[in-house]
Structures are given as structure tokens and as C-alpha cells.
Amino acid sequence: MSDAQRTIELEIDGRKTQVPEGATLLQACQALSIDVPTFCWAANLTPVNVCRICVVELEGARTLVPACSRKAEAGMVVKTESERVKLSRKLVLELLGSSVDMSLAPEFRSLATKYDAHPERFGPRAPRAPSGERESAHAGHHHVDDGAHAANVAQPMKVDNDLFVRDYEKCMLCYKCVEACGTDAQNTFAIAIAGRGFDARIATELETPLPDSACVFCGNCVGVCPTGALMFKAESDLRDTGAWDESKQKVTDTICPYCGVGCQLSMRVQDNKIVRVTSPADHSVTAGHLCIKGRFGWSFVEGGKPK
Amino acid sequence: MDLQHLTEAPSDAERSAIDALLGPAEAGEHGPTPSVARARRTFLLPALLALQNRVGWISRGGLGYVCRRLGVPPAEAWGVATFYALLALGERPAAFAHVCDDIACAARGAEELCGALEQRFGPCASSAHRAEPHAQRTSSSAAWARSPCLGLCDQAPAALVTVAGTTPVEQAFGGATLARVESALEGRRVAAASFALESMGPRRLLARATAKEAVTLDGYRKLGGYRALERAFELGPEGVRKEVGASKLVGRGGAAFPTGRKWDAVARHVGKQRHVVCNADESEPGTFKDRVLLEQDPFAVIESMTIAGFATGATRGWIYLRGEYPLAAERLSNAIASARAAGWLGARIAGRDVAFDIELRRGAGAYICGEETALLASIEGFRGEPRTKPPFPVDVGLFGQPTVINNVETLVAVLDVVRDGASSYASVGTPGSPGTKLFCLSGRVARPGVYEVPFGTPLSALIERAGGVPGGKPITGVLLVVVAGSFVSPKQLDLPLSFEGARAAGTTLGSGVVFVMDDSIELLPLLRRIAAFFRDESCGQCVPCRVGTVRQEELLARLARGAARGGLETEQHLLAELGQAMRDASICGLGQTASSAIESAFVQLDPLGGKRS
Numbered sequence: 001m002s003d004a005q006r007t008i009e010l011e012i013d014g015r016k017t018q019v020p021e022g023a024t025l026l027q028a029c030q031a032l033s034i035d036v037p038t039f040c041w042a043a044n045l046t047p048v049n050v051c052r053i054c055v056v057e058l059e060g061a062r063t064l065v066p067a068c069s070r071k072a073e074a075g076m077v078v079k080t081e082s083e084r085v086k087l088s089r090k091l092v093l094e095l096l097g098s099s100v101d102m103s104l105a106p107e108f109r110s111l112a113t114k115y116d117a118h119p120e121r122f123g124p125r126a127p128r129a130p131s132g133e134r135e136s137a138h139a140g141h142h143h144v145d146d147g148a149h150a151a152n153v154a155q156p157m158k159v160d161n162d163l164f165v166r167d168y169e170k171c172m173l174c175y176k177c178v179e180a181c182g183t184d185a186q187n188t189f190a191i192a193i194a195g196r197g198f199d200a201r202i203a204t205e206l207e208t209p210l211p212d213s214a215c216v217f218c219g220n221c222v223g224v225c226p227t228g229a230l231m232f233k234a235e236s237d238l239r240d241t242g243a244w245d246e247s248k249q250k251v252t253d254t255i256c257p258y259c260g261v262g263c264q265l266s267m268r269v270q271d272n273k274i275v276r277v278t279s280p281a282d283h284s285v286t287a288g289h290l291c292i293k294g295r296f297g298w299s300f301v302e303g304g305k306p307k
Numbered sequence: 308m309d310l311q312h313l314t315e316a317p318s319d320a321e322r323s324a325i326d327a328l329l330g331p332a333e334a335g336e337h338g339p340t341p342s343v344a345r346a347r348r349t350f351l352l353p354a355l356l357a358l359q360n361r362v363g364w365i366s367r368g369g370l371g372y373v374c375r376r377l378g379v380p381p382a383e384a385w386g387v388a389t390f391y392a393l394l395a396l397g398e399r400p401a402a403f404a405h406v407c408d409d410i411a412c413a414a415r416g417a418e419e420l421c422g423a424l425e426q427r428f429g430p431c432a433s434s435a436h437r438a439e440p441h442a443q444r445t446s447s448s449a450a451w452a453r454s455p456c457l458g459l460c461d462q463a464p465a466a467l468v469t470v471a472g473t474t475p476v477e478q479a480f481g482g483a484t485l486a487r488v489e490s491a492l493e494g495r496r497v498a499a500a501s502f503a504l505e506s507m508g509p510r511r512l513l514a515r516a517t518a519k520e521a522v523t524l525d526g527y528r529k530l531g532g533y534r535a536l537e538r539a540f541e542l543g544p545e546g547v548r549k550e551v552g553a554s555k556l557v558g559r560g561g562a563a564f565p566t567g568r569k570w571d572a573v574a575r576h577v578g579k580q581r582h583v584v585c586n587a588d589e590s591e592p593g594t595f596k597d598r599v600l601l602e603q604d605p606f607a608v609i610e611s612m613t614i615a616g617f618a619t620g621a622t623r624g625w626i627y628l629r630g631e632y633p634l635a636a637e638r639l640s641n642a643i644a645s646a647r648a649a650g651w652l653g654a655r656i657a658g659r660d661v662a663f664d665i666e667l668r669r670g671a672g673a674y675i676c677g678e679e680t681a682l683l684a685s686i687e688g689f690r691g692e693p694r695t696k697p698p699f700p701v702d703v704g705l706f707g708q709p710t711v712i713n714n715v716e717t718l719v720a721v722l723d724v725v726r727d728g729a730s731s732y733a734s735v736g737t738p739g740s741p742g743t744k745l746f747c748l749s750g751r752v753a754r755p756g757v758y759e760v761p762f763g764t765p766l767s768a769l770i771e772r773a774g775g776v777p778g779g780k781p782i783t784g785v786l787l788v789v790v791a792g793s794f795v796s797p798k799q800l801d802l803p804l805s806f807e808g809a810r811a812a813g814t815t816l817g818s819g820v821v822f823v824m825d826d827s828i829e830l831l832p833l834l835r836r837i838a839a840f841f842r843d844e845s846c847g848q849c850v851p852c853r854v855g856t857v858r859q860e861e862l863l864a865r866l867a868r869g870a871a872r873g874g875l876e877t878e879q880h881l882l883a884e885l886g887q888a889m890r891d892a893s894i895c896g897l898g899q900t901a902s903s904a905i906e907s908a909f910v911q912l913d914p915l916g917g918k919r920s
């Protein structure tokens with residue numbers, strides 16, 4: 001950036017601040033240490049601004065605006081915890097909580113407490129959909145039901161390979177996996193959003209199993225998934241049997257030995273098994289993204305044959 | 308970028324349908340290079356429609372061939388194909404009927420028709436598909452599905468029938484009966500039903516449409532066609548924009564944005580490729596005015612777009628027409644071809660140094676594609692998902708380039724402004740809302756149809772002009788605008804139809820829906836149909852709308868059963884909070900207004916009929 005770069009002055013929660021031109025409201029808030037929750041935003045991905053948990057009130061705007069993607073402009077007056085903001089955040093949490101299994105999304109519970117969200121207001125959850133039902137919904141059509149249950153995305157887990165599982169009842173449709181598989185990292189385009197409205201879903205073409213799709217098993221989608229919908233098979237298996245135990249786990253940072261690029265790896269180990277491999281999103285080499293070898297190629301360490 | 312493609316071969320029929328659109332396949336295994344692929348992506352939806360029209364559904368082989376020809380990743384093409392209601396992703400009969408069960412048709416026997424079709428052809432294909440995942444239903448000779456409003460509310464009940472094949476037949480018609488639908492499914496022509504087309508003041512917007520002779524270039528010229536463009540050449544680009552600005556013309560697509568300001572903003576981008584897009588996606592329940600203009604006065608839209616191009620420096624024009632309007636598609640493509648042949652479109656229009664040409668694009672069943680940014684995404688070959696604004700299309704529009712987007716009626720109004728001048732345009736209407744506006748009368752009126760009204764006319768006078776309620780029954784309410792909509796109670800019928808009049812009454816004129824109700828129309832089922840519409844048409848991107856529209860519908864279903872959870876007050880509080888969050892936190896106008904009509908019904912009318920549970 002040249003030193004000719006201009007700065008912009010704006011006001012957030014009564015405090016004046018200056019940010020470089022092009023900064024988002026989220027960045028401006030972060031500079032002031034003002035907490036703004038995010039779900040679909042990530043430092044290493046293009047903002048899609050779909051979850052709407054980050055909305056803030058901008059003076060003069062008809063609606064609230066998403067802090068994660070709205071650019072700061074000179075003279076803006078922003079409130080991050082107004083009554084309108086709180087109500088929208090509460091409803092976003094309730095709508096997510098009543099339709100998606102958010103139990104593994106790290107901040108969900110504390111946010112629900114903070115914003116007094118009660119997803120159960122919408123009624124008991126509808127039973128899990130049988131396999132294939134959500135995938136075959138036709139755009140513009142839905143079952144008209146009697147409102148006794150809250151419709152949700154509960155459905156069987158997709159287990160079609162040994163490396164990671166897709167448990168889409170935990171999918172909040174944040175688009176992160178699609179971005180990571182596409183132009184933001186992997187450029188493989190194995191998955192996309194399919195369907196429309198409440199039946200929108202992450203899918204391969206014609207819902208083909210991953211091994212038959214374009215997927216190269218880099219696991220970058222797993223790395224960015226905020227809800228645990230995409231999960232290492234090793235972790236999923238432990239969770240299934242109730243054996244997942246964070247107190248027994250250790251995270252070791254190392255550099256990937258496979259090639260000369262120098263990707264940093266954080267390897268989570270339980271009972272001498274590697275259960276999850278990530279890379280820091282702010283790492284200068286990886287930006288959080290890896291390849292199949294660095295992500296999954298560790299069974300030899302555990303004494304098995306490399307896959 | 309090396310894409311992994313589907314390898315299955317298309318059938319001969321599929322291959323020829325795609326080759327007819329894209330030209331013969333070039334040699335080479337790997338499809339086009341990335342830069343060529345980027346430029347071709349815009350043909351994705353036309354290619355999917357070509358498959359649909361040729362064989363009646365999108366097969367694996369057909370989809371794979373399209374992807375290879377266009378260089379589109381199969382997963383993304385699948386994402387696009389599953390976005391549109393008119394595209395079938397499982398095999399089904401070539402003959403298919405879409406039957407409207409939306410508000411106006413429901414008031415005129417749609418349920419009876421659906422019942423008869425169910426008897427004859429089995430259950431609605433789209434819901435049956437849902438119950439039996441991956442079921443293949445090819446046993447019957449034809450199939451049918453329910454549909455949202457088909458834009459034929461004046462002739463309700465309505466149906467759209469498509470028969471795929473080498474010469475596909477598409478017919479949308481009103482006055483639908485089992486016999487007429489069966490006849491259309493067999494490929495026979497079905498006669499059009501009648502409807503009203505009247506002007507209450509001077510005949511402007513409907514001047515040529517009522518003459519019914521404007522569908523050929525000669526007829527259009529005889530009725531004064533292309534005089535506005537000639538006048539525009541005299542005024543020059545800046546003069547045209549001044550006139551349009553001075554006329555205070557605002558958009559008729561619902562948002563009422565000043566047209567002159569939009570044109571000025573695009574004109575400022577000197578040196579860049581610019582576009583003019585005509586928004587002909589008209590899909591709001593109860594709206595059909597644009598269809599009438601497109602069918603009866605297609606050259607007017609073409610002439611006006613050319614003026615817009617001249618005034619803003621845009622050389623490329625696009626008409627995005629809703630997929631359910633086959634007659635308008637035929638008339639428009641004929642009109643474009645004859646305008647081009649006569650030199651009214653092309654590199655040197657009327658022999659001058661002015662270039663402009665138009666491409667017609669058809670939608671495939673997605674109301675959301677009428678939202679301007681979704682519309683652009685759809686033309687570009689992506690899912691019709693709106694994006695946040697800013698940036699606005701006038702700066703970052705089609706293919707990232709500055710773009711004017713105007714509604715059909717806005718464009719037709721421009722002709723009068725340019726030809727006769729802003730002051731003449733303002734000789735009728737009110738100071739705040741000069742000129743005339745089209746309204747779509749449907750529901751319980753004696754003569755449903757399109758009425759041209761000078762701004763300021765009272766709503767009651769308009770309803771009277773349409774013959775009032777048949778049998779002289781009292782009006783129980785009027786739904787004015789479905790989207791962003793509101794109900795007008797019988798006490799407020801003197802509401803003046805102008806932008807300022809509507810604003811004072813806490814409503815908008817929107818796109819001109821006037822749905823008249825008497826006591827034969829039950830309010831709760833009507834509200835549930837509206838809620839179902841929003842749920843079905845949400846693109847699904849953002850949480851408040853994707854889930855909020857579902858919760859709203861569930862809530863109304865409970866009220867309809869008299870099973871309010873936690874009491875009526877709790878439910879109304881929930882509805883209000885849902886509405887507030889959808890309004891405040893949704894990305895686009897669909898979610899932002901999805902609760903308006905429903906909340907308004909609770910304020911203006913009494914949907915629970917005095918019930919307290």
C-alpha cells in the first residue's frame with residue numbers, strides 16, 4: 001500500500017475512529033476492540049455476508065448492514081449493540097438454532113445466552129428426513145405442513161470415504177466450504193450450493209458420492225467449516241462412540257515434511273491417533289489451506305499403511 | 308484450471324439441441340480455455356432450457372455435455388439447474404402442465420382444477436417426487452405440478468403447458484379447465500380467454516396495446532412507433548436525460564427510483580462498456596401488466612431500450628423475460644428480428660453513428676430473478692442470488708459493467724416523455740406523481756384486467772370502473788401489492804392512487820396489484836398462500852429469509868388450525884419479531900418485505916374472524 005492511502009473517519013458506538021480506505025466496518029470495530037460476532041466470515045475467504053449475525057445499525061440506512069462486508073465510509077455513524085441489532089441477532093440465532101444442529105459451533109451457545117435466544121420458541125423439531133429426501137426437493141415446492149413442528153435440516157450423515165464425513169444436519173449454509181473448494185483456495189469446484197430456499201444445500205453434481213466427484217480430498221472445506229458439519233472421519237468416529245475427549249488431546253505444531261513448500265500443521269492427537277489436522281488461517285504460506293497429504297496422509301505415523 | 312467433467316455422452320437429441328444453440332462442438336477433449344469459458348458461462352441457462360425444451364428434463368448426459376461445451380464445473384451447473392422451478396432434474400413425460408394455485412386462481416376454482424388433474428394424471432409431480440425420492444415417473448402420458456402466479460390472474464384459473472420435442476409447444480392460457488389442459492398437453496392450440504384493457508384517462512401506456520396492431524413493425528410505425536427515437540436523436544443524449552429527469556418519472560418495478568438519476572449515473576461511466584437491461588421477469592402474484600405490454604406492444608420496449616442506450620452510452624441491451632411467458636417470448640424475438648432487419652437495431656441505427664442491439668433471455672421459474680442483482684447473476688450463468696448493495700448496478704452491473712435496469716412499464720412510459728416532453732407528460736396525474744400508471748385488477752371484480760389510471764385516481768373509482776364485485780357484494784378488503792404489500796380495509800377505499808397518497812396511508816403502489824376481496828375469500832388461507840410463496844421463492848442465501856419465511860408459514864398454519872402455541876398474543880409477538888428481523892437483516896427486498904402483507908392483514912383486517920384461542 002502506498003503512503004498516499006487515505007484514511008476515513010467514522011463513529012462507532014459514540015467513539016470516533018480512523019481506518020484506511022477500503023476497510024470494512026468489521027475491521028473498524030476490531031480496531032476499537034468492539035466485539036462483532038461472525039459465522040460466515042473468515043479472514044482467508046471472500047465475504048459472502050449470508051448469515052447476518054454481524055449486522056450493525058448504520059445511521060440513515062433503511063435496514064441494518066452486515067459489518068463483515070460493508071465498507072467504511074467517511075462520516076458513518078454506527079451502533080453495534082442497539083435494540084434493533086440485538087433483536088436481529090437474537091432471531092438469527094433462534095432461526096439457526098431451530099433449523100440446524102449448532103451444538104459444535106464454538107460461539108453459538110454463549111451468543112445465544114448473550115442475546116437471550118430461545119430456538120425452542122418455534123416448537124419441537126421435526127423428525128429427521130429420510131436419506132435422499134432433501135436432495136430430491138424440487139425448487140419452488142414444499143410440503144405444506146400443520147406447523148406443529150419446526151422444520152429443520154436433520155438428515156442422515158453422508159459417509160462415502162475414509163477421510164472425512166459430511167453431516168449436513170449441522171450445515172448452516174455459510175458457503176465457506178464452497179469458497180474453499182473454489183476460487184478462494186482449491187480451484188477444484190467439486191461442491192456448490194444446490195436447490196433453493198429452505199432446501200438449499202451443499203452438493204456435488206447430481207449428489208454424486210465424493211470419491212466419484214471432482215473432489216481431490218484436500219480437506220480445505222473441512223478446515224473452514226464452522227459447525228462441525230464437515231469433520232475428519234477419525235474425529236467423527238470418536239464422537240459417535242462418545243470417546244471424543246478433549247482433556248486427553250494434545251495439539252502439536254510442526255512443518256509438513258512432504259514437500260518443500262513449508263506448510264505449518266497443527267496436529268491434534270488423542271490416544272496416539274491423529275484426529276484432526278489444521279493450519280493457522282493467518283499463516284503466510286498456507287492461509288489455512290493444505291493438500292491431501294498434509295491434511296490426511298498420516299496413517300503411517302500411527303503404524304498403518306499410507307492411504 | 309483442469310475441470311473434472313462428467314463423461315457420459317448425451318443422446319443425439321440432446322446433442323443437437325445444444326449444438327443448435329452453441330454451434331457445432333470444436334475439436335479437443337478438455338473444453339474451452341478458462342478465458343473462453345468465462346465468456347461462455349452466460350449461455351448456461353439458455354443451454355439448460357434448450358435441453359428442457361427438447362427432451363423435457365435435464366439428464367446426466369445432457370448436463371455433462373453442456374458443462375464440457377461451456378467449461379462450467381458440473382457441481383456449479385447442478386447448483387444452477389436445481390435453482391429453477393421449470394427445469395426437471397428427473398425424467399418425466401414430455402407433456403407437462405404447470406397449474407396456478409396462487410391467490411387469484413384460488414379465488415376462481417384452482418383447487419377444483421388441481422383435484423381434476425390429480426384424478427386424471429396422479430398427484431402433483433413435484434410433491435410426489437419429494438415423497439418418493441428419486442422416483443422415476445414416466446408411466447403416464449403427461450404430468451402436472453402446482454405453480455405460483457402465472458401472470459394471467461385476469462383470466463384465472465391459469466395454466467402453462469409445455470410439450471418438449473423438436474418443435475416444442477409452450478402455451479400459457481387462462482380459463483383453464485381439465486379439457487383445455489388436456490387439449491394443450493396433446494399439443495393442440497388453446498384459444499385465449501378474454502380480459503379487460505382500458506384507460507380511465509388519456510390512453511398513453513395502452514395506446515398501441517389496445518389497437519392490437521402493434522405486433523408488426525409496419526403496424527407499430529402506423530401507430531406512431533419510432534417517433535420517440537427520432538425525437539431523441541434531435542435532443543441528443545444529454546437532452547434526453549434532462550427530459551426524463553424533468554418528467555419526475557420513477558421506476559414502475561416496485562422501488563419507485565427516479566429513472567433520470569439512474570440514467571445519469573450510467574452515462575457518467577464514459578469509455579466503459581455499458582448495458583441496458585429490461586426487467587421483464589414480472590412474477591409477483593397478482594401482476595400481469597408487463598405481460599400485456601410485451602405481448603401487444605413489443606416494439607415499444609425495443610424502441611425505449613434503444614433510447615436508453617443512446618442516452619447513457621450503452622450499446623448492449625438485454626431483455627430478461629420470465630420463463631412462463633411464451634407468447635411474449637415469441638412476439639419479442641420476432642420484433643427484435645424485424646427491428647434488426649429494418650436497421651432499428653444494429654451497428655448503425657437509422658443510418659446514424661449509433662450502435663445498439665438486444666438479446667432476449669428467458670428465465671426458468673424463479674421470482675427472485677426479478678430482483679435486479681439476482682437477474683444479473685442469472686444472465687451471467689450463476690444462481691439467481693441477490694447481492695448486497697452498494698455497489699449498485701449503475702456502477703457494477705452486468706459482467707461487472709455499468710448497467711441501467713428498468714421495468715417494462717417504466718420503459719414504455721419513457722416513450723411519451725421523450726416524444727412529447729416532460730411538461731406534456733405531467734398534464735395528467737398529480738404534482739408528486741405525474742402521468743399514468745397501470746394497475747392489475749384481479750380477484751372478485753366483474754371485469755378483471757389491466758387498467759391505465761391517471762395518478763391520483765381514488766382506488767374506489769378504479770374498482771368501480773372494473774365493474775365492482777360481481778353481484779354487488781360488499782368489498783371486504785383489497786390487497787394492494789403483495790410484495791412489500793398491504794391490505795386496504797373497506798373504510799380506506801377512497802385512497803388516492805399516487806406515490807404520495809400511498810405513502811400517507813402507510814403503503815406503496817408497488818408494481819400495481821389490486822386484488823379485490825369479498826366474503827367468499829377467506830383471509831387465513833390467502834395469507835398462508837402468500838407465506839408459502841415467499842418460502843418457495845426465497846433464494847435461500849441468508850438466514851433471516853431462508854428460515855424466517857418457513858417459520859412464518861408454520862405460524863400461520865397453527866393459527867389456521869386454532870392451535871396457537873402459548874396463546875394468540877405469544878404468536879403475534881413472534882410474528883412481529885420475525886417480521887422485524889427479516890426486514891432489518893435480510894439481504895434483499897424479498898426477505899425484507901416477506902412479512903409486510905401478513906402483518907398488515909392483522910392490523911387492517913381480522914384474519915382470525917374475532918376468534919381468540
Ligand SMILES: Cc1cc2nc3c(=O)[nH]c(=O)nc-3n(C[C@H](O)[C@H](O)[C@H](O)COP(=O)(O)O)c2cc1C
Nearest residue numbers: 558559560586588589677678679713714717896897
Ligand atoms: C424480490 C424482488 C423481485 C422483483 N421483481 C421485479 C420484477 O419482476 N420486475 C421488475 O421490473 N422489478 C422487479 N423488482 C425490482 C427490481 O429490483 C428493480 O428495482 C427494477 O427492475 C428497477 O426498474 P425500475 O426502476 O424501472 O422500476 C424486484 C425486486 C425484488 C426485491
Ligand code: SF4
Nearest residue numbers: 181215216218219221
Ligand atoms: S476436500 Fe478439497 S476438493 Fe474435496 S470438496 Fe473439500 S475442498 Fe473440495
Ligand code: SF4
Nearest residue numbers: 171172174175177225
Ligand atoms: S458444510 Fe460447513 S462450511 Fe460448508 S456451508 Fe455447511 S456449515 Fe458452512
Ligand code: SF4
Nearest residue numbers: 846848849852895898
Ligand atoms: S432475502 Fe431471501 S431472497 Fe433475498 S438474498 Fe436473502 S434469502 Fe435470498
Ligand code: FES
Nearest residue numbers: 049051052054068
Ligand atoms: S459474518 Fe457477516 S453476514 Fe455472516
Ligand code: FES
Nearest residue numbers: 407412456457459
Ligand atoms: S395467474 Fe394465478 S394467481 Fe396470477
